[in-house]
Amino acid sequence: MVQKTSARACALSVLEAVLEEDAYSNILLNQTLNKARLKQKDKALVTEIVYGTIARKLTLEWYLSHYIEDRDQLEAWVYPLLLMSAYQLLYLDKLPPHAVIYEAVDLAKAREGNKRYSGLVNAVLRRLVDEPLPDVSTIKRKNKRYSVQYALPVWLVRKLIAQFGEERALRLFDSLLSRNKASVRVSNPQDLETLSQEFGAKPSLLSPVGLVKEAGHFAGTTAFERGAITIQDESSQLVAPTLEIKGDEEILDACSAPGGKTTHLAQYLTTGHVTALDLYDHKLALVEENAKRLHVADRITTKKMDASLVHEHFAADTFDKILVDAPCSGFGLLRRKPDLKYKKKETDLSDLQEIQLKILDSVCQTLKKGGIITYSTCTIFEEENQAVLQKFLAQHPNFEQVPLTHEREDIVKDGCLVITPEQYQTDGFFIGQVRRMA
Structure with a gap:
């Protein structure tokens, strides 16, 4: 571990674990910052360095390959x-280059007994500053060039171009290098204007109960503590309304943690009830914690259960409505979880589709006639989205698709809501719906 306790020392310790030990950046960063005795501005610097370095890793590696013969x-x-x-x-213009180099050399000296690596670090970084940068445009193979330019694995570049076309894919690539806005869901729509003024936030263009801001720490506010708001991306806020809850329904949330959508469902209920499932106790604890803070705990019951085995635990015709926010590759979250693009493989998509279909097949057996299932994911790949619904409908002739609509017509495709990050600078998201025919 790094001996110093500076912001950059913290960032280095996190990056070592993420890059060398395959740790998850978001989890480890939160743990590190909670323990570190740093000022708020230094914590912000740590966050910027960690996420920025991981997001741009392939680009940075390409540049460094011109100065380092054998990194191994x-x-x-x-x-x-x-x-x-x-x-x-290369990317933080407000930081003086000499200060960055000085800190890097200082960190190197703290980690070694001699000056071998501190000298190397100094030399490489000075070349980055003093010499013209290698030109990415000289890379002849197009997919490789885009891979380096936008810091995406070649397979991901190729796949996104195939699905969206080159022009839209390039806009998507570029958007993934921008930071997410801070967004919240307002519990009571009547409070929207008051809270908008309190936070200096704008109403969401997608969600009627959403507020957005370029940056902000909403979780540290009294409004958050008293349950007036909860942290939730704008695209995720579109899920619960698709179930058109009247108030008295028996609802299943098959994959509920950490509870953002579960509590949203519950806020529409009066005499109705949500059964919230997850595989892990610690995740169900998050659902319960959110439900209590948002004052809807009396409308939610949590159960530890594998969503693909729902039909073994609940009788037929138990639920009026079901939400399956399915396990997925998470490629819609790349701005918030940039290390995902290095951990996932293309073959993962077919494996996940099998799991997604298994869950839908199980839960549909507990749905009442005329009941609906909303299927959502935080990924942008058709194999996990439209293809899953098509296969489900082909295997279940007693179900039909329910076309979804939205005032923003550019997110509606084939009766589903399909949101990609470049459209509204949100998470990528998919929402589709099916109905059991009476």
Whole structure:
């Protein structure tokens, strides 16, 4: 571990674990910042360095390859230090280059007994500053060039171009390098204007109960503590309304944690009830915590259960409405979880489709005649979205698709809501719906 407790030392410790030990950046970063004795502005710098370095990793690696012959010969901590320093030099204009280089060299000295690596770090970073940068446009193969330019694996570049076309895919690539807006769901729509003024936030263009801001720490506010708002991306806020809850329904949320959609469902209920499932106790605890804070705990019951086995635990005709916010590849969340693009493989998509269909097949057996299932994911790939619904309908002739609509017509495709990150600078998201025919 890094001996120093500076912002950059914290960032280095996180990046080492993420890049060398395959840790999840969002989880480890939160744990590190909670323990670190840093000022708020330094915590913000740590966050910027960690997420920025991971998001731009392939680009940074390409640049560094021109200055380092064999990275495998370096000690494990050296390369993450070079990556994060290169990120600061190339993308954070407000940081003086000499200060970045000085801190990097200082960190290197703290990690070694001699000056071998501190000298190397100094030399490489000075070349990045003093010499013209290698030109990405000289890369001849187009997919490889886009891969380096937008820091995406080649398979992902190829797949997104095939699905969306090159022009839209390039806009999508570019949007993934921007930071997410801060967004919240307002519990009582009547409070929207008051809370908008309180936070200096704008109403969402997608969600009628959403507020957005370029940046903000909503979780630290009294409005959050008293349950007037909850943290939820705008695209995710569109899920619960598709179920058109009247108030008295028996609803199943088959994959509920951490509870954003569960509590949204419950806020529409009067005498009705939500049964919220998840595989893990600690995740169900999050659902319960959110339900209590948002004052809807009396309308929610949590159960530890595999969603693909629902039909074994609940009788036929139990539920009026069902939400399946299915396990997925998560590629709609790349701005918030940039390390996903290095952890996932193309073959994962077919494996996930099998799981998604298994869950739908199980839960549909517990739905009443005339009842609806909303199927949603936070991914942008058709294999996990439209193709899943098509296969489900082909296997279940007693179900039909329910066409969904939205005032923003550009997110409606084939009766589903399909949102990609470049459209409204949100998470990528998919929502479709089917009905059991009476």
